Amino acid sequence: MPLYYDDDQAMLADSASDFMREEGAIAKQLRHWRDRDCKDGFGHGLWEQFGEMGFTGILLPEEDGGLGMGQVEANIVLEEIGANLTPSPFLSSSVLAATALKHGSDDTRGRWLPDLVAGKNVYAVAIDEGPKHRPERIACKAEKSGNGFKLSGKKDFVVYGASAEMIVVAARTSGSDSDTDGITLFAVPQDASGMSHDSVRLVDSSMASHITFDGVDLDGDAVIGEVDGGREVLNAMLRAGRVGAAAEGVGVARGAMDMTVDYLKQRKQFGTLIGTFQALQHRAAHLYSEVEIARAVVLKAAQLVDGESEKAELMTSVAKAKVAKAAGLAVREGVQMHGGIGMTDEYDIGLYMKRERALQEFLGDMYYHAGRVAELSGY
């Protein structure tokens, strides 16, 4: 498959770009909700608009009311979210949770998907336990109890968890903490008793929960997929989420770079535009190279995920790590080249730096994924 958008994808990119620039703009969403100390961290109105656009069900098959598209298309939306720093539960709900729910029974899908597609419900995923992403180790336990399960343990970094009508929880139903097998995914409703949230605002103004499950009773219907056989679905979620986060990161990098290059063309010092200085030109040109390479590998990884290629796993980690490097460089160079004004809250460049930091940490940072590249390459 060639590494560029086909006609339909190019059209989607145009409409997603227009939509996000209009409706998802920094002033209209990120600053608006942040300055009002919104406890959701995003706007429900915009989420409904995502539903009207069809974005909410982009990865879901048509029989579930979705658009039946793939990772490449989801990534197109995510890149625009990234470029505009649009606070949105899209990645958690429509990419991660939707990938899990696709594997659910008719009942499960019927219960949760229509409200997601409509842009009514928001879903979160609870994977991490501790401050670093280590999905190989899952200690959170669900023990058999009657016809159902009793869930106990703690989860961290559950993005938009407090606003979610349902949380997909990866828990251990057998074996020991580091076993590959013995994982089961559960759809835990918001009102489940024994679940408590400590919802915290993060550096990028998004919200994330530390969740404690204190013997939460779940009936058998809460299971997504097979009992003890959740690892494969979890891996599918992680692939989609990581490639998706990488696409959003490319958007963040693009937004920061565009702002910075524009600034070099406006700001005067020593009687001339600072963009005429070769010291800055070369850094900007190097940054451009890194961002272009990151964009290429994200598209490659998304195509491999869609094609269910055996290389998808490796290239997903390459993409996530490469974006962390490139987007990290974009925001750091962005703030530095803006000079003093780049340190002010009034200027948007710092918001890119904050978002990049949070996004890099989500589902594994550069170090985690570079390590994974080494392991998957056999060293």
Next chain:
Amino acid sequence: MADLEQFRAETRSWLEANCPPEMREPVETDKDVYWGGRNAQFKNDAQKAWFEACRDKGYTVPMWPKDYGGAGLSAPEAKVLREEMARINARPPLSSFGIWMLGPALLHFGTEGQKQRFLNEIARGEIRWCQGYSEPGSGSDLVSMQTYGEDKGDHWIVNGQKIWTSYADEADWIFCLVRTDKDNKYQGITFMLFDMTNDGVSTKPIKLISGNSPFCETFMDDVKVPKSYGEDIPAYVGEINRGWDVAKYLLGHEREMISATGGVDRASSLGAVTSRQGELDPVLRSEMALFDVDALAFTAMSEKFLDEVKIGKGHPAQPNMLKYAGTEMNKRRHELLMAAGGSRTLEWESEETENGKPARSWLRTKANSIEGGTSEIMLNVISKRILELPGA
């Protein structure tokens, strides 16, 4: 699509029948590949057989038209051939600056007569070409070159000196930038073609830090260059005094080529290769992993670039970015290879290292970001043409 699958099956069995096992070993030095030319020698029978099979099939230049010695393959077919060759690690049957540089220029700017003669000679490995661009006083600022051809009616008398002419001492002909109008900087250069055996042409190899001499100085001392080699075969490409257009076109090709050559190396994980030779220090292992991330990502970039070229998409200055990123990466790759190999890689004269292959290759890569436009020039071009920064 079905046709392409059939082509793949045919190609696979043709390669199986015609590519000798020795030609499926990794290329380690320039000598492992046949370069053609009047004085060429085959390294062994396998190299000869492989070259001749490809020559007869048009596979030395698969995408050139059949009339000019190629196989007339479409872009998708050529991609299949590349993939099938890569699958069995087949070496290129013939390498030359004729294939990479002059050929594309002639296909774009040449007359029918020039194509018939020169392209066939290149495709059949009969004439080996070298490139005369840089001069001692004109490196990055190439357009300041001074080698001068005085107009004598039906011929020029050329005087001057070129430098960094790759393998000029082994080449038969040279394509050479010659100033033909001293008053016009950009529109005063002619892209000339002439025989290196002409009176007044001499070469002197330059010994590099690697100990090897892939480059020469080339001296032109009252060299008589006729303006024509026969009907419809002018001795210059494009128009007289418009050679800079051809040179610029070719520099684009050279940059793509330089960034593409690293691609072969990058196919396999550096960390995997080096860790098989011995345990890596933990910090070095991390460096390897970060390098592999960059290298694999760059492979996707190269692929994307080639895909976009086929449909005329992508920024025309993009090859500068590939050249920059690709060459910087290759330098880093060899730094890591030296680190992983330890003291063994320091050996300059030993059987185990085949006389210092690791060290010599490491040193050779330092030229990657200098030749064909330095990294700094690439960054200048990106700043100016892609980012459109002021006054760049």
